[in-house]
Amino acid sequence: MLNVISRSIVSTHTRGPRKVVANLLKGLDEIGYPYVVNAALDATDTLWIHDDSAALEAALALPGSPAIIAGPNIFTLPSEIPSSVLAKNVLFIHPAKWVQEFWDRFSTTKINSVVWPVGIDTRTFAPIDSMAKDLVLVYNKQRPQSDVDAVCKALEARGERFAVITYGNYKETEYQELLAEAKAVVWVGRSESQGVGLLESLSMNVPILLWDIKKFGDFVGASQSNFSAEQLAFTPVTAAPYFDERCGIRLITQADLEPTLTTFLSSLSTFGPRSYIEAELSLAKQATAFVELFKINFNKTDSELKSPVLHSTKKWQNGTLYFKCLTRLKDAVRQIIR
Structure with missing residues (x-):
């Protein structure tokens, strides 16, 4: 035992x-x-x-x-x-x-x-097909506010209905409720050892536009002081260790945000993120x-x-x-x- x-x-x-x-x-x-x-x-x-x-x-x-x-x-x-x-x-x-x-x-x-x-608990985090899916959820986890603002500005310009949720400032039930009406997530996060919250979004069959990072130190917050300069510069690293073409699209630089967002929003029906979770996790x-x-x-x-x-x-x-x-x-x- x-x-x-x-x-x-x-x-x-x-x-x-x-x-x-x-x-x-x-x-x-x-x-x-x-x-x-x-x-x-x-x-x-x-x-x-x-x-x-x-x-x-x-x-x-x-x-x-x-x-x-x-x-x-x-x-x-x-x-x-x-x-x-x-x-x-x-x-x-x-x-x-x-x-x-x-x-x-x-x-x-x-x-x-x-x-x-x-x-990942696919029963708790299951899609609710009866709900209208017209929301783009922007997830912010310890990234510069300018990155989040850039995403919001791009969504506003496209007339998209969106909401911003910030790591550490919500209850799980709130997250589930937002995911239930979301047609997509734009994930603006830091390095993740696994990223259970991100994977729960995929389990609810919500595709993700992942604005990924280049190095471990690509985050804001007091915890930067816990790491050496060499550790903060460490690569390869990612905000989504478990993610493939079924889940959505990954981008790295802000210059790619506008064209990638356009491609992502026009191809939402082609993704199958829940199938990835069911098969792999x-x-x-x-x-x-x-x-x-x-x-x-x-x-x-x-x-x-x-x-x-x-x-x-x-x-x-x-x-x-x-x-x-x-x-x-x-x-x-x-x-x-x-």
């Missing part, structure tokens, strides 16, 4: 890291693999430590050799990983190839890692791929992974009532501040 250790899953605040856990659990339910969430670290011999560095160090101090997959939301940079962790047999997961290459480039030690993206497909990581890298058998036996009925600290109450109090304060 898999023990899922996550701080994010306790939160009521819907963000990418929480989606990674929630969607994998849905996928495991689909394919029939049992799991527990935030059980004691010694409750099973198979752990996924999603975003909790304290749990990772504690698990590595346990007797025996538990099979541990860590990430993708546990460390941002490889320099954050304690040397005690690097010396152990831990498999780190990255949502996209460019992220793995980023870590390889800026790590001073060889890190055992694989690429694994989470599946279904919940069941990616849950199966996750289970395979334990079989391939730790020689775990199907019977071991499906065993219902728990060695302990205790909880890790993330599963305690105190942690849950504290997390939800923080969520409530965050909502008030918004």
Whole structure:
């Protein structure tokens, strides 16, 4: 049985890291693999430590050799990983190839890692065919306001009805409601390790005009100071690691915006973004791929992974009532501040 250790899953605040856990659990339910969430670290011999560095160090101090997959939301940079962790047999997961290459480039030690993206919930994010589709949704994630203004100006000139949504300033229900009436999205975003929000748009069969980026540092915000000049200049990088011709059109420079927007809006009926998600990133497909990581890298058998036996009925600290109450109090304060 898999023990899922996550701080994010306790939160009521819907963000990418929480989606990674929630969607994998849905996928495991689909394919029939049992799991527990935030059980004691010694409750099973198979752990996924999603975003909790304290749990990772504690698990590595346990007797025996538990099979541990860590990430993708546990460390941002490889320099954050304690040397005690690097010396152990831990498999780190990255949502996209460019992220793995980023870590390889800026790590001073060889890190055992694989690429694994989470599946997308196509039932929750399904098209609503009964609604009129006459909106162009402009999605802004930490890009210069001048980029967003350029898109809005181009849409105004074409007489398009549009709305702007900004990362961090909306509820998921608002996003779903806008996508339900959208015929297209213009995505003006920063680098994405996977881009679950973008993929949910595709799942609702809404094509995307993706204004992509050239380097990792193509974003605005205080977090720029967390990275070196070399890291900010890193390439190749993208705002959409999972995207092909079924999904829409990609552009890089503002000079290409006007002609590409014209081509995109005139060819919306030719795209099939939902088919891409169903084929490449279904919940069941990616849950199966996750289970395979334990079989391939730790020689775990199907019977071991499906065993219902728990060695302990205790909880890790993330599963305690105190942690849950504290997390939800923080969520409530965050909502008030918004």
